[in-house]
Amino acid sequence: MGVSDVETLDGIETIPETFREDAETHKGFMEKALEMAEEALSIGETPVGCVVVANGAIIASGMNDTNRSLNGTRHAELVAISEALKLHPASVFASADLYVTVEPCIMCASILRQYHIKNVFYGCGNERFGGNGSVLSIHSDFGIDPPYASHGGLYRKEAVMLLRRFYIQHNEKAPNPRPKKGRELNTSFEPT
Numbered sequence: 001m002g003v004s005d006v007e008t009l010d011g012i013e014t015i016p017e018t019f020r021e022d023a024e025t026h027k028g029f030m031e032k033a034l035e036m037a038e039e040a041l042s043i044g045e046t047p048v049g050c051v052v053v054a055n056g057a058i059i060a061s062g063m064n065d066t067n068r069s070l071n072g073t074r075h076a077e078l079v080a081i082s083e084a085l086k087l088h089p090a091s092v093f094a095s096a097d098l099y100v101t102v103e104p105c106i107m108c109a110s111i112l113r114q115y116h117i118k119n120v121f122y123g124c125g126n127e128r129f130g131g132n133g134s135v136l137s138i139h140s141d142f143g144i145d146p147p148y149a150s151h152g153g154l155y156r157k158e159a160v161m162l163l164r165r166f167y168i169q170h171n172e173k174a175p176n177p178r179p180k181k182g183r184e185l186n187t188s189f190e191p192t
């Protein structure tokens with residue numbers, strides 16, 4: 001499934017009413033993040049993509065780059081933060097929103113908070129490493145830096161499908177691939 005197949009505003013009901021008024025805007029930004037994730041998938045990176053939006057425009061984008069760079073800190077969010085800082089002062093984040101296909105991990109959640117990001121919108125939760133509520137709540141726990149608002153579930157299915165496609169590809173390349181059953185693309189979803 002490509003981003004072009006995304007026609008409905010999947011997951012918009014998961015974000016607060018006040019943000020839903022700008023549904024088309026959210027859709028456009030998350031679709032861009034999904035495109036970045038798709039590109040990451042095409043070059044063998046874990047498919048996570050994001051965009052940073054300030055004053056209604058994308059000022060930076062990022063995708064996972066840990067395999068190519070052999071640098072485990074090159075997560076999509078940190079790549080995008082670095083890109084934004086090339087052209088903007090750090091204060092830009094205080095009025096910026098991040099759209100990312102997967103819930104930020106604990107490392108990224110912490111750095112986003114230190115940069116005073118305003119809002120984070122994400123697709124699917126990150127059950128193993130999530131720092132916006134799934135494992136720890138770095139975005140809202142007591143801390144020195146101001147907390148940020150986090151809204152999950154926007155285009156969740158599309159984000160999950162990208163990850164599933166990645167793990168299937170990965171398994172096919174493994175020296176001892178799992179039986180075919182484990183390589184079939186699971187397209188079912190639990191109700192949220």
Ligand SMILES: [Zn+2]
Binds near residue numbers: 109
């Ligand atoms: Zn991360």
